[in-house]
Amino acid sequence: MAKGYTVWFTGLSGSGKSTLANRLAEIIRSRGQVVEVIDGDVIRRSLSKGLGFSKEGRDENIKRVGHVCSYLTATERVAIAACISPYKAIRNANRDLIGDFVEVYCKCSLDECAKRDPKGMYAKAFAGEIKGFTGVDDPYEEPENPEVIVDTDSEDINTSINKIVKVLERMDFLPEIETISAEEEEVIKKRLESLGYL
Amino acid sequence: MAKGYTVWFTGLSGSGKSTLANRLAEIIRSRGQVVEVIDGDVIRRSLSKGLGFSKEGRDENIKRVGHVCSYLTATERVAIAACISPYKAIRNANRDLIGDFVEVYCKCSLDECAKRDPKGMYAKAFAGEIKGFTGVDDPYEEPENPEVIVDTDSEDINTSINKIVKVLERMDFLPEIETISAEEEEVIKKRLESLGYL
Numbered sequence: 460m461a462k463g464y465t466v467w468f469t470g471l472s473g474s475g476k477s478t479l480a481n482r483l484a485e486i487i488r489s490r491g492q493v494v495e496v497i498d499g500d501v502i503r504r505s506l507s508k509g510l511g512f513s514k515e516g517r518d519e520n521i522k523r524v525g526h527v528c529s530y531l532t533a534t535e536r537v538a539i540a541a542c543i544s545p546y547k548a549i550r551n552a553n554r555d556l557i558g559d560f561v562e563v564y565c566k567c568s569l570d571e572c573a574k575r576d577p578k579g580m581y582a583k584a585f586a587g588e589i590k591g592f593t594g595v596d597d598p599y600e601e602p603e604n605p606e607v608i609v610d611t612d613s614e615d616i617n618t619s620i621n622k623i624v625k626v627l628e629r630m631d632f633l634p635e636i637e638t639i640s641a642e643e644e645e646v647i648k649k650r651l652e653s654l655g656y657l
Numbered sequence: 658m659a660k661g662y663t664v665w666f667t668g669l670s671g672s673g674k675s676t677l678a679n680r681l682a683e684i685i686r687s688r689g690q691v692v693e694v695i696d697g698d699v700i701r702r703s704l705s706k707g708l709g710f711s712k713e714g715r716d717e718n719i720k721r722v723g724h725v726c727s728y729l730t731a732t733e734r735v736a737i738a739a740c741i742s743p744y745k746a747i748r749n750a751n752r753d754l755i756g757d758f759v760e761v762y763c764k765c766s767l768d769e770c771a772k773r774d775p776k777g778m779y780a781k782a783f784a785g786e787i788k789g790f791t792g793v794d795d796p797y798e799e800p801e802n803p804e805v806i807v808d809t810d811s812e813d814i815n816t817s818i819n820k821i822v823k824v825l826e827r828m829d830f831l832p833e834i835e836t837i838s839a840e841e842e843e844v845i846k847k848r849l850e851s852l853g854y855l
Contacts, residue, residue, distance in 0.1 A: 495728060509717075522703075527728055530725055533693060
């Protein structure tokens, strides 16, 4: 069975969306599915070239990312989008368009995001050099019923990834793999040693 | 083996691009590949909403269709695009972007296309109600080295489709299927009859 779906990461700039998206893509790939990460910045330079950063421009950009995801999902591929996507209405429009849609809310305080400031954008926004920056002078509308909430303020990356993977498995999007615990591994090792194999 | 590729139909309005694209999609699907037809009109209403019909607007639209095709091709799917795509430079830019690209030129005289006029656009263009219509008051730049030329002015649809399928097979994009001739079928039938199976 090959079933397409879209994992949609949303959250403030610096909340860990891209890091989690790329890590998740590796795991999905390792389980035999073909996956593509749709990078909001790449779309900005291609499909959304010339679009501004007004509310309309940003909404349109998010819709376009949604369209690309919908084509991949329709052809039974996995799309992972990582965009701030601050407005609920557009995220929900993409959910309706795509259908098989898993929303992952990267919840992280503004303080922590601003401290990380990976692209130096918060510094500029606080200095007033950038206008309409999400979380500073433009709202971020939290998802009401996301499939997953990862608390990237406090959780380590493995905890967040495991949460997402478990949900994808439970929703029958991702095939489960057999895993054995450290104790089980120890038992197997001893057994093999006693048999002279190790 | 699953290898992605894009079949790009180009030609005047009314030259048979959509008809051939949809028919080709059926054949590709019947051979086990997942294929999506990228309809220029659908892209106009979604990814290219708001884009005008100036040269820039049309170029941008064709580029966006190319981007969608590139995502499908990258995830080992088959994309079929059917757009007039009159300008060589943009078609070639899409070829470079996508890589595994098969250009099919639907060659048909303006007279014949205008006679068919499936959307009533030529009538409007000749009456001056539409400006910049390809073939009437805007140029169509013929492909120099398309992988396939189908002569939709004179050929029937099966002839055109067979040409395209043969090229896709020779380029190792489409798996060949065993076909038997009518004579071979007759021989097999007789043999089965003689053995009492029929």
